[in-house]
Amino acid sequence: MDNGFNFCLVTNECTTAKRLLAKKLNGFGYDSVQPTNIISPAPAACQYLLDNNLRPRLHVWDGVLEDFDPVMKKLNSEHRGTWQPNCLVVGDVMDKISRDYMDESLQTMLDCPEQVHIVSLGAGRYYKDSGRLRMDTGAYVSAFEYCLGVKAVVLGKPTGEFFNQALVKVGGKAEDTIMIGDDIVSDVGGAQNLGMRGFLVRTGKYKPSDETERGVKPDAVFDNLKDAIENIVNFSK
Amino acid sequence: MDNGFNFCLVTNECTTAKRLLAKKLNGFGYDSVQPTNIISPAPAACQYLLDNNLRPRLHVWDGVLEDFDPVMKKLNSEHRGTWQPNCLVVGDVMDKISRDYMDESLQTMLDCPEQVHIVSLGAGRYYKDSGRLRMDTGAYVSAFEYCLGVKAVVLGKPTGEFFNQALVKVGGKAEDTIMIGDDIVSDVGGAQNLGMRGFLVRTGKYKPSDETERGVKPDAVFDNLKDAIENIVNFSK
Numbered sequence: 001m002d003n004g005f006n007f008c009l010v011t012n013e014c015t016t017a018k019r020l021l022a023k024k025l026n027g028f029g030y031d032s033v034q035p036t037n038i039i040s041p042a043p044a045a046c047q048y049l050l051d052n053n054l055r056p057r058l059h060v061w062d063g064v065l066e067d068f069d070p071v072m073k074k075l076n077s078e079h080r081g082t083w084q085p086n087c088l089v090v091g092d093v094m095d096k097i098s099r100d101y102m103d104e105s106l107q108t109m110l111d112c113p114e115q116v117h118i119v120s121l122g123a124g125r126y127y128k129d130s131g132r133l134r135m136d137t138g139a140y141v142s143a144f145e146y147c148l149g150v151k152a153v154v155l156g157k158p159t160g161e162f163f164n165q166a167l168v169k170v171g172g173k174a175e176d177t178i179m180i181g182d183d184i185v186s187d188v189g190g191a192q193n194l195g196m197r198g199f200l201v202r203t204g205k206y207k208p209s210d211e212t213e214r215g216v217k218p219d220a221v222f223d224n225l226k227d228a229i230e231n232i233v234n235f236s237k
Numbered sequence: 238m239d240n241g242f243n244f245c246l247v248t249n250e251c252t253t254a255k256r257l258l259a260k261k262l263n264g265f266g267y268d269s270v271q272p273t274n275i276i277s278p279a280p281a282a283c284q285y286l287l288d289n290n291l292r293p294r295l296h297v298w299d300g301v302l303e304d305f306d307p308v309m310k311k312l313n314s315e316h317r318g319t320w321q322p323n324c325l326v327v328g329d330v331m332d333k334i335s336r337d338y339m340d341e342s343l344q345t346m347l348d349c350p351e352q353v354h355i356v357s358l359g360a361g362r363y364y365k366d367s368g369r370l371r372m373d374t375g376a377y378v379s380a381f382e383y384c385l386g387v388k389a390v391v392l393g394k395p396t397g398e399f400f401n402q403a404l405v406k407v408g409g410k411a412e413d414t415i416m417i418g419d420d421i422v423s424d425v426g427g428a429q430n431l432g433m434r435g436f437l438v439r440t441g442k443y444k445p446s447d448e449t450e451r452g453v454k455p456d457a458v459f460d461n462l463k464d465a466i467e468n469i470v471n472f473s474k
Binding site: 097098099103107110125126134135139142144147 | 331332334335336339340343344347362363369370371372373375376377379380381382383384386
């Protein structure tokens with residue numbers, strides 16, 4: 001943005017690397033969006049691994065592997081290429097799911113002599129893809145939680161861990177920060193839980209009942225993203 | 238048994254039909270074992286479906302499909318072949334696991350306009366097969382529980398639901414019934430929870446620490462099954 005505001009785009013998209021997400025948005029006309037402006041679960045998980053000194057087994061879709069380059073480079077240089085993972089990172093692996101793939105991830109964790117961790121790139125139950133219902137990340141994470149007796153840290157809206165990373169990126173205090181989104185619970189509610197303001201937009205998955213019946217009260221409602229941003233810019237003048 | 242005792246064999250084997258389990262035991266020299274003497278998760282689940290008037294989607298290994306013949310025949314005759322499942326029966330499906338297979342089971346449940354149920358053929362976390370670690374039924378059941386927001390009924394040791402079926406089969410009161418097994422928690426503890434006596438045998442998975450360190454106190458301990466049975470027979474003379 002060219003109004004002196006810091007911004008970042010917070011998305012739960014966990015099968016596409018932030019570099020390609022930025023490219024896609026540029027293609028839609030959002031020229032000023034850089035990969036560094038994007039918070040998505042994979043880069044957030046990478047940051048979490050670095051912050052907590054964890055060594056991942058990446059049970060994720062190939063499209064987001066590059067988002068883990070920073071932690072993989074660090075570990076490969078520290079350990080000269082061989083190291084024992086102590087943290088299972090679980091994303092939507094789509095067609096990579098097989099009995100062997102699940103079991104290899106489990107085996108890797110059970111081989112670890114230390115306490116293991118699970119980081120999840122989402123907590124969704126299911127979603128629709130080309131008219132077909134698909135089990136989402138949260139379901140497969142449950143399977144690993146059950147086997148390992150460990151509760152996963154979820155990096156995706158609406159978790160505080162995830163919104164915190166967005167706050168760090170925009171460099172502001174929660175009370176000076178506004179989240180704009182079309183999901184009353186995940187976007188607006190999640191941000192409000194951290195002390196940010198949450199603005200709802202009447203686009204995308206918005207339904208009129210969201211304004212009254214979901215137990216979350218948005219700080220403001222706008223017809224679209226443009227209106228919301230113009231209002232913020234004018235208000236701050 | 239030819240001593241006037243009723244007996245049944247209670248096993249968590251959930252990939253082989255009871256007909257073949259009996260055949261296998263006959264091959265080991267246990268000539269008097271008939272399929273009707275065996276309680277395993279699949280026939281127990283079939284009985285549970287009949288008792289509770291549930292219509293299954295069978296997410297199970299092909300080897301146990303025949304154990305569900307009674308409920309399938311009943312439903313096919315009642316509904317002339319087309320009916321909407323309202324209960325997901327989850328077993329160890331081994332190499333049948335794929336994204337599509339998981340999603341089809343989920344879709345079938347989400348298509349059901351009524352409250353759906355989950356019946357599980359076990360609650361194991363993982364097991365070893367030919368030196369390889371395998372995720373067990375309990376893990377995949379967790380995934381479905383998470384998606385559907387429903388807690389599974391587990392038909393396998395040590396659940397009360399499962400031991401109850403064994404009690405019905407031997408036709409005795411709990412206090413007149415003895416469970417003999419090598420698993421102090423699953424066999425001995427599970428049976429004791431229902432008011433039966435639990436005898437531990439020092440074979441199979443038995444470890445000396447089982448007698449003192451697992452929080453379950455067996456009513457008696459014997460070196461093997463033969464000793465346990467001889468003791469019961471002699472005692473009752």
